[in-house]
Amino acid sequence: MSPKPRSGGNDGTIASNRAAYHNYFVLETIEAGMALYGTEIKSLRSGGANLREGFIRIANGEAWLVNVHISPYEGGNVRNHEPDRERKLLLHKAEIIAMATKAKQKGLTMVPLRIYWSKNRAKLEIGLAKGKRQYDKREAIAARDARREMDRARKTRV
Numbered sequence: 001m002s003p004k005p006r007s008g009g010n011d012g013t014i015a016s017n018r019a020a021y022h023n024y025f026v027l028e029t030i031e032a033g034m035a036l037y038g039t040e041i042k043s044l045r046s047g048g049a050n051l052r053e054g055f056i057r058i059a060n061g062e063a064w065l066v067n068v069h070i071s072p073y074e075g076g077n078v079r080n081h082e083p084d085r086e087r088k089l090l091l092h093k094a095e096i097i098a099m100a101t102k103a104k105q106k107g108l109t110m111v112p113l114r115i116y117w118s119k120n121r122a123k124l125e126i127g128l129a130k131g132k133r134q135y136d137k138r139e140a141i142a143a144r145d146a147r148r149e150m151d152r153a154r155k156t157r158v
Contacts, residue, residue: 013115015050017052022137025131027108029113029125029127029128030091030125031118032126033121033124034089034090034124035087041122049115050069051112054068054112055067056099056112058103062088065088065124070083071083099128110127
């Protein structure tokens, strides 16, 4: 039996980008593998990742994860990984082409949504997203507050 991941919630989530849901409308999601070093995997097992400023860049027919911070492994040595390096995403060529064409035609952005464990492998959930305007963000906040107030009222009534 394989060991359970030590970090994240019940679904195996290592890190999530909650700011992406605040700043974008996520229209579609895609699962991708990542080419990582051993010390990066060990750091992910201890929960050391930050997706907040990350994005996906397509260059020369390859997808790259840019601006994602994976903390250096504490037990590492001189050959520890670079925390902010660009990481290659493992996708089929057809998936890369489809993502790139949708992003260009519809004016969408590719953002990392979460890193999670799937069969003891670190996977990245990529979202094809459209940017929210300021008034969209305010509407979302107002709806969330209204839902919270209704839940409170329901709780006190019971």
